[in-house]
Amino acid sequence: MRGITRVRITRVIRFSALAMTLLSGLLTQTAHAETLKIGITLHPYYSFVSNIVGDRAEVIPLISAESNPHGYVPRANDMKRILDMDVLVVNGIGHDSWAFEILEAAGAKDELPLIYANDGVSLIPIAGDPSGAKVVNPHTFISTVAAIQQIYGIARQLADLDPENADFYRNNSRTYALELRKLRSEFDSMITGVNLSNFRCATMHSGYDYIMQELGLNVSAVIEPRHGVEPTARQMADTIDRINASNVNVLFAEKYFASALSNTIREATGVQMYSISHISSGPYTDEKFVDEMLENLTTLATAIRDVANLYATTQ
Amino acid sequence: MSTEALQLVRPTGSRYETFALLLITALLISAQMWYVSTLGRQTSEEEIYAWQVSSFSSFEGADQAIYNSLFTVKDEIPYIYDDVNMFNEPGEKFHWPNLQDFQDYLLPPFYHDISWEQNGSVGWLLYEPVAEGEMQGYSMYLGTNGMLENQGSFLLTIGHVHAGFSNNNSLDIWWHPQRSIDMPESGFKDTLVRQGWQLVVPYSGDKEVKRIFGE
Incomplete structure (x- = not known):
């Protein structure tokens, strides 16, 4: 009798262990499946998004690090990469027009949600134009103020897509914004x-x-x-x-x-x-x-x- | 060798052909000029009202820099408001961040650094709503007395929904062409417009995206 009970207990333990392993695997898989895959087009957006999402989402560059985004010509691998993304962060007003060609070629133009980083940015014209024309300057990412505007905008839109992590994204964006403002303080100390x-x-x-x-x-x-x-x-x-x-x-x-x-x-x-x-x-x-x-x-x-x-x- | 070999032959319609060629050329050039001057423009700002001013086309230099910093403050200030009121005692009045708080957060255009000096050393004042009276419902930050020539003054108004003076917790940025100006009597739009303040309208990225890609 005692022997039979021992066997049953062993079986229960083995079964439980197996069930735990399966459940844990399933949970990991589910969590992985829910991790947002965020595409980016330009180097600054990699840093912005990485600092906003931390380890709670994956950041995927659309083009390789060696590529020059100025005048970039799309390649076959880019189309494969874009199809694996849940959302793509773009400058949208210059520098990454090739991203729209890749979207078009991959048939993802109306499928993939886009975050236009400059949506909430107050733009300025290019300086020193001899003709005096007011032409939009798309280099909003070489700054601290306009960069912070973009960081808050991206964090807000990511929070809409991933509400569970909204507070986390917002807090990270604030911390990162302060880090950028500290850069200006460092500059200040260099020329006091x-x-x-x-x-x-x-x-x-x-x-x-x-x-x-x-x-x-x-x-x-x-x-x-x-x-x-x-x-x-x-x-x-x-x-x-x-x-x-x-x-x-x-x-x-x-x-x-x-x-x-x-x-x-x-x-x-x-x-x-x-x-x-x-x-x-x-x-x-x-x-x-x-x-x-x-x-x-x-x-x-x-x-x-x-x-x-x-x-x-x-x- | 024959001397009769060289003979110049003119087409019968040569005069008309030259005229037609010149006409077509003129038409093509006119069409191109029309395209460049209208459809080919690189920016297409939306029309604004007389009581508004465009940060993109009307500002430059320091005023544009100050406006863009204030534009970022619109995002930041509600968070700082939460921070500074986090440890309030029960019943303690909530308050908007004061100018010292902005120094602690290194927040331009309020933060006193070399960039602040370069952009005119504008002096900032905070007006908080009082319990009763006309100011209730609006907190206002006034930036005035800049040191640069042709510099204007700025006003950031924050309307409060609980006071019933505004439809939402709106944050607006106003500009006045006078370099030195007193705190306005109230944050109401009509009052501000009467006193010569203009609501600043940005040319933001979403407008540019619409211009590039269409609606």
């Missing part, structure tokens, strides 16, 4: 007491307008008439005249996309040249945006200090 009155800058393209404007730094001239479009000889001559007339002493060029034009400008005007990151190349990481923005702000602070020192020694 430095005389900014002689600082005049030009930029190779309009990519840095948002960050320059929020820091109160005026851009006197932009070399490329449109992003990626080289100026004509006439436009180039006019720009050089404008740089000389405005006493521009610094030119900010693109870190990732070197241009022979910047050297021409430097030789013709005598400006000092510095490189700023467009945050559009290299590995996708959670820290990339903060790291490269800090690098950009450090470069800006160096340029400001150099100009101040130059004027201090010449006066």
Whole structure:
């Protein structure tokens, strides 16, 4: 009798263990199935979304880290990748028009929910346009203020898709926003007491307008008439005249996309040249945006200090 | 070798062909110019009322930077409101974040850093609703006395649904062309418009997306 009971208990334990294993596997599978797969098009959005969702969702870059989003040509793998996403975060006003080609080609145009990161962003025109035209500047991600606007907007829309994690997303977005504001404090500490009155800058393209404007730094001239479009000889001559007339002493060029034009400008005007990151190349990481923005702000602070020192020694 | 070999032959309709070619060329150029000047425009801001002002086309430099920071504050301020009232005693009046709170949160355009100086060192004042009187229902943050030429003043108004003065907890940003101005008598739209304040309208990304992709 006792032997039979022991056998039954053993069977019950084995059965329970098996059931527990199966149940645990099922729960893991369900949890995995419910984990949101969030696609992103540009490097800054990888950092934004990763910092909002933490480990509660998966962030998938639509194109490989080595690809240049400027003028990107869609590939077959992109279509496969996009079909595995639950939602896609896009800039939508420039830089990632190829994402819409991939959506179209994959037949997911009306199926995949899109989060337009700039929906709630107050846009500004590109600076220094010689014609005076008010053309939308899509580089909202090279900033802290417009970046925070996007982070809150993305977090709100993700919360709608994943209400269970809404509070988590909101709290993370606030923490991340504070981290970005601390970057400005660091910038501040780098130039405390430095005389900014002689600082005049030009930029190779309009990519840095948002960050320059929020820091109160005026851009006197932009070399490329449109992003990626080289100026004509006439436009180039006019720009050089404008740089000389405005006493521009610094030119900010693109870190990732070197241009022979910047050297021409430097030789013709005598400006000092510095490189700023467009945050559009290299590995996708959670820290990339903060790291490269800090690098950009450090470069800006160096340029400001150099100009101040130059004027201090010449006066 | 024959000297009669070279003979110039003109088509009978050469004059008309030249005229037709010039006409077609002129038509093509006109059509292209019309397209560029109308359909080919790169921005298409929505029309705004006389009592409004566009942050995109009417502002530049410091005023645009201050507005964009305030635009972000619209998202942030309800959270900070919750934070600063989290440990209120029972019966203690809830209050909107004061200017010192904004310093603690490093929140532009209120936070005093070099960017604040570069954008005109605008002075900020908070007006909170009193228990009774005309101000009830609106908290207001006034930014004025900027140091830059042609700089305006800003007003962030927060309407309260519980006070019955507003249809929702609306946060609006107003701008006045005067660099120095007193706190307005109230946050009511009509009062503000009468005093020369203009409601700032952003050109936001959703509008640009509609322009690019259609409705």
